[in-house]
Amino acid sequence: MSINKRFLLISRSAPYGTSAAREMLDIALTCSVFEQPVTLLLLGDAVLQLIRDHRPDEVSQKNLNALQASLAMYDIDRILIPETALQKHGLSTDQLSIPIELINAEQLPALIAEHDIVITI
Amino acid sequence: MIFTLIVQASPYQHQAPETALRFAKALLRQGHTLHRIFFYRDGVHNGSALVSSPRDEQNLPEQWQALAEEHDLDIVVCIAAAIRRGVLDATEAKRYERRGDNLHSAFELSGLGQLVEASLASDRVITFGG
Amino acid sequence: MPTLHTLNRGPSHASCLEECLSTMANDDTLLLIEDGVYWALPSHISVLNDVSHIRALKADVLARGLHQLSGTELVDDDGFVGLCTQHDRVVSWF
DSSP: OOOOOOEEEEEOOOSSSSSHHHHHHHHHHHHHHTTOOEEEEEOGGGGGGGBSOOOGGGGTOOOHHHHHHHTGGGTOOOEEEEHHHHHHTTOOGGGBSSOOEEEOGGGHHHHHHTOSEEEEO | OEEEEEEOSOTTTOSHHHHHHHHHHHHHHTTOEEEEEEEOGGGGGGGBTTOOOOTTSOOHHHHHHHHHHHHTOOEEEEHHHHHHTTOOOHHHHHHTTOSOOOBOTTEEEEOTHHHHHHHHHOSEEEEEOO | OOEEEEEOOOTTOHHHHHHHHHTOOTTOEEEEOGGGGGGGSTTTGGGGTTOSEEEEEHHHHHHTTOTTTOOOOEEOHHHHHHHHHHSSEEEEEO
């Protein structure tokens, strides 16, 4: 695929309660299969997707931590979280399942502007 | 300009598909191109041929079908999202040994690659969510 | 390189608007659609004081009986399409 567009996927949802987190990752992996650069931005409750040690077999769901761990293999290494979202939930980066990039709230408008396609889920 | 629309909400319960339909009609009226409409998440229910609205209410799947036929549109329902929610074409109904299929004939079941491909081919990608 | 933001959640979903506003640049436009048009009520509109360009989708304002109550500039469906062409990208908040 020769055309390249920069994709930004924005999630606002916590995991398991709805399918949003899972269905965002499915789009991210598909972008990667098509060799398109993709950034994930987790706002608000979406930071809760990255809490470690999920045991979703208790609620008969597949483990999102495992899917998250596979992102690096698909060259999806730009996963951004605003510092304020972590603070809101009293979390720190060392409590998260995968390495992420912290972003200041002031940088968010510029982040949007550097992407061609923004899909919210 | 070339547009792709992503519809993520089901008809009737949420207004978003109706907004998307009006938006699609407006852009076509203005002479723009609609490359694809991609139905994802609960939006897959827009492709159900079993939706049966009272006579004095709008039937979204039929409206999508009419618009698609009038303008020769590519209207795609995400296959992974659809089979989990019980929207099947004849092939998938057979594969999963279901007794009937319900995807409206104007729609096509296909993968998320169709969303990415459409995004690459379009100037604007607009999401209608609920 | 301005962005058009659409928002379809009303005042009971304040975090949706909050997260939308956190990503908006000064020259971006906010288009209120569906339940999002309730933010245009006089009792809520001050939350949008920092947004330079606000529009509300006419059909949704009329449908909800807000046309007598809100002074926000309206756009019809053709105007919605026009806004999409005048901005470089569209971000939907829902």
